[in-house]
Amino acid sequence: MRYVQIDTQSDPLSLTHPSTEKQKDLSLLLVNELKAIGVSDAHMDEWGYVYATLPSNSDKQVPVICFCSHVDTAPDASGTGIKPILHRHYKGQEIVLPDDTKQVLRKADFPYLEKLIGHDIITASGKTLLGSDDKSGVAEIIDAANYLMQYPEVKHGTIKILFTTDEEVGKGVEKVDIQKLGADFGYTLDGGEAGSLEDETFSADGVQIIIHGVITHPGHGKGKLVNALKLAAEILAKLPKNELSPETTDQKQGYIHPTRVEGIAEKCTIDFLIRDFVTAELKTKKDLLKKIVTSVLQACPSASFEFKVTEQYRNMKEVLDEHPQIVENAKEAISRSDLVLKMESIRGGTDGSRLSFMGLPCPNLFTGMQAIHSMLEFISVQDMNKAVETIVHVATIWEEKAQVAATTSVP
Numbered sequence: 113m114r115y116v117q118i119d120t121q122s123d124p125l126s127l128t129h130p131s132t133e134k135q136k137d138l139s140l141l142l143v144n145e146l147k148a149i150g151v152s153d154a155h156m157d158e159w160g161y162v163y164a165t166l167p168s169n170s171d172k173q174v175p176v177i178c179f180c181s182h183v184d185t186a187p188d189a190s191g192t193g194i195k196p197i198l199h200r201h202y203k204g205q206e207i208v209l210p211d212d213t214k215q216v217l218r219k220a221d222f223p224y225l226e227k228l229i230g231h232d233i234i235t236a237s238g239k240t241l242l243g244s245d246d247k248s249g250v251a252e253i254i255d256a257a258n259y260l261m262q263y264p265e266v267k268h269g270t271i272k273i274l275f276t277t278d279e280e281v282g283k284g285v286e287k288v289d290i291q292k293l294g295a296d297f298g299y300t301l302d303g304g305e306a307g308s309l310e311d312e313t314f315s316a317d318g319v320q321i322i323i324h325g326v327i328t329h330p331g332h333g334k335g336k337l338v339n340a341l342k343l344a345a346e347i348l349a350k351l352p353k354n355e356l357s358p359e360t361t362d363q364k365q366g367y368i369h370p371t372r373v374e375g376i377a378e379k380c381t382i383d384f385l386i387r388d389f390v391t392a393e394l395k396t397k398k399d400l401l402k403k404i405v406t407s408v409l410q411a412c413p414s415a416s417f418e419f420k421v422t423e424q425y426r427n428m429k430e431v432l433d434e435h436p437q438i439v440e441n442a443k444e445a446i447s448r449s450d451l452v453l454k455m456e457s458i459r460g461g462t463d464g465s466r467l468s469f470m471g472l473p474c475p476n477l478f479t480g481m482q483a484i485h486s487m488l489e490f491i492s493v494q495d496m497n498k499a500v501e502t503i504v505h506v507a508t509i510w511e512e513k514a515q516v517a518a519t520t521s522v523p
């Protein structure tokens with residue numbers, strides 16, 4: 113509740129990094145708190161990232177594990193003047209937010225609330241988001257670190273802590289120094305309901321189609337002029353209507369999604385997002401798109417097109433499957449915390465998917481956050497405690513399963 117009162121909203125239009133200086137206010141506070149609990153190397157870099165190490169207290173060779181979350185909050189709703197409210201012992205009633213009484217939390221809208229009866233729930237006051245995305249992750253990592261520092265009898269390997277800036281504006285891992293971090297595997301704490309574990313994201317490409325028409329004076333265009341805008345309209349009209357779009361797909365289905373058209377009669381550009389959980393299926397979708405464009409342009413041989421593909425990100429499962437222990441240990445930690453495991457696939461990307469391909473395989477653990485990026489954002493204190501418990505279990509499970517270090521043999 114203290115962390116969310118520090119405004120750390122990131123700004124998608126900013127050209128600086130961090131996108132807003134104020135994110136460093138929380139980063140600096142976290143450095144001081146980590147130092148206060150004995151994490152002596154905690155520091156903030158010029159991008160506002162916090163790096164810290166909990167030294168190993170095990171004589172085994174345990175892989176170095178990183179826990180990561182982001183300090184910024186989403187630009188979707190105000191992050192200024194957040195007044196967190198603790199609603200003790202929720203009984204299933206409607207929760208009316210006092211600063212805007214039109215903002216009401218109801219079980220009918222958020223069925224997950226049914227599971228939170230008896231819990232203590234934190235909300236904002238009605239005029240701002242709460243910022244549990246991702247200050248819940250931050251708080252849980254700090255709390256777990258505090259626990260591990262206080263109880264040295266709880267064995268663990270070297271634990272790295274990483275807090276990033278600008279996740280919400282898509283730049284969260286841009287400046288991460290993987291070498292300096294020095295972790296083998298990681299876990300982001302940026303997921304939703306208690307017990308959930310996300311190990312899969314979309315694979316994603318961007319496609320830009322540039323259509324070159326043929327321009328003449330419109331008064332003398334007969335038989336010569338080819339209007340690129342009309343070709344673009346035809347291409348868009350030929351996209352599948354009942355499938356392969358975000359409007360018509362869910363779960364494990366991918367899509368082709370036009371996001372922007374810009375042009376004049378002579379030249380027109382269309383941008384697309386191509387998404388699928390299976391990377392090879394991206395090609396099938398791109399081939400289909402190219403076939404549509406080719407068929408439209410066949411009727412006008414004097415027109416031409418360019419088809420530019422940009423790789424955006426890849427399904428982190430491809431990397432995680434090479435190191436099954438990462439997800440296995442998380443599953444076991446969740447069950448040791450007496451939670452029901454809920455495996456989820458993210459119909460989008462995460463910092464974890466980017467980190468995974470930067471060399472830090474990194475699934476996403478739950479924090480408890482709900483209704484994120486909105487005025488109705490809420491979180492259960494008990495769910496947060498379960499997340500702390502899960503972090504501690506992850507740390508100890510890695511230690512339990514590690515090899516005993518080779519001891520020098522005594523003759």
Ligand SMILES: [Zn+2]
Nearest residue numbers: 245246279302
């Ligand atoms: Zn987040």
